[in-house]
Amino acid sequence: MxxxxxxxxxxxxxxxxxxxxxxxxxxxxxxxxxxxxxxxxxxxxxxxxxxxxxxxxxxxxxxxxxxxxxxxxxxxxxxxxxxxxxxxxxxxxxxxxxxLERHRLLWLYLKERTDIFKKDISFLHIAPELCFIESFRKQKNIKYTTADLESPWADIHLNVEDMPLEDESYDFVMANHILEHVDNLDKALSEIYRVLKKGGFAILLSPINPKRETTYEDKNITDPFEREKHFGQKDHVREFGLDYASVLKKEGIEIVEDRFIETLDRKKVIRYALANPDCLTIENYIFVAKKL
Known part of the structure; x- marks a missing residue:
């Protein structure tokens, strides 16, 4: 393809x-x-x-x-x-x-910290990043499904807040940089965790403001230019803060804030242009949700 x-x-x-x-x-x-x-x-x-x-x-x-x-x-x-x-x-x-930096870091993480390339798994990729699609499709052990609200290369078109998918149907779900866009964050997280199998995991990366203690959201702000001023982008409806892990937490879900990048050799961080090795923040961490 x-x-x-x-x-x-x-x-x-x-x-x-x-x-x-x-x-x-x-x-x-x-x-x-x-x-x-x-x-x-x-x-x-x-x-x-x-x-x-x-x-x-x-x-x-x-x-x-x-x-x-x-x-x-x-x-x-x-x-x-x-x-x-x-x-x-x-x-x-x-x-x-x-x-981008986060994609190159995430690819290293998936290779070095997970076994998704070593066993048969079902993988739901929500809002699929172009850089990953071909690489995942080539993996014979992965039953790979892409999903998005409007992406022309998504296998399924859906709203992440109400997904027409069966309960506990995927071993691995990845949904990066979408939670800052959804109207109802609670529904989106509930749906992601619902389709995740017990023992499975989800990777949920979002832009985080390391200078903000708690997530900022105001449903009264609907003007695109006001949203850009408050949330950093015209189509964002919230700005996550240092409480991101707790925002992701739900009953039966363990959240891991993996500081994988801090374990990498400085030369590797520079070679792959993953981040400024002298200024690592929460933005450089991998957030993993494990279904117990």
Whole structure:
């Protein structure tokens, strides 16, 4: 299966030359931050990864080198692309597979701390990240299902707050960077834990503000620009704080705040551009929910 076949919307094909021209100019001006930020702020969410994939693959030759390496696709470059909705992070986005820092870290975690590649499992991937899809589909031991509200490459289209799936049907569920978007957080968590088998686990990563003690939410804030000001992004409805683990907790669920990154060699953290090794925070931890 080629997830990129027939997926680029018509407007990308029509304006492909203009996009390439703009990107080439940005490279000359050393201003890829502006291009990436433009995509993040103006491209509809369901098309965003496809547009960025199209754009970055047209210019990745300019980043060839061997200073950094992507743990997901194994490609190496002189540096990664900048990325960020409001504040751009340097050396963040792999121009080949679109893996970000958290994706490269998570891939290492799955390889080194779990056995999902070693035994037969059923895996539900909610809001699937493009960088992971092909790699998971190639695993013969994994019964892999992707699900999303509107993603064109999701096997199932659903609302995570009310999933038409049987109880305890998956050994592993992964849902990253979606809990800050859902209207009813309690329902979303209950549904994720409901479809998880006993003894199974879920990985639930979300953006966390390490300067905020408790999660901030205000249902009266509905204007996109106000949401960006309060929650960091126009389509966010809450901002998680240092209490994230307790927010995830429910009866029969054990939450593990795994500081896996702190066990890695400094050179490895730098090589894979996982984070600033001198400034690790809760944002760099892996949150695992285990069903007892």
């Amino acid at each position: 080629n997830i990129f076949k027939d997926l680029l919307p018509l407007q990308i094909v029509l304006f492909g030359k203009k996009i390439k021209k703009a990107i080439s100019k940005a490279i000359k001006l050393n201003d890829m931050k502006r291009i990436i930020k433009f995509f993040l702020r103006n491209i509809p969410r369901k098309y965003l990864q496809k547009v960025v994939y199209f754009a970055t693959n047209s210019i990745k030759v300019f980043y060839l080198g061997n200073k950094v390496e992507c743990s997901v696709c194994k490609k190496h470059y002189r540096k990664f692309l900048p990325y960020g909705y409001v504040h751009s992070r340097e050396n963040a986005l792999c121009p080949n597979c679109l893996a």
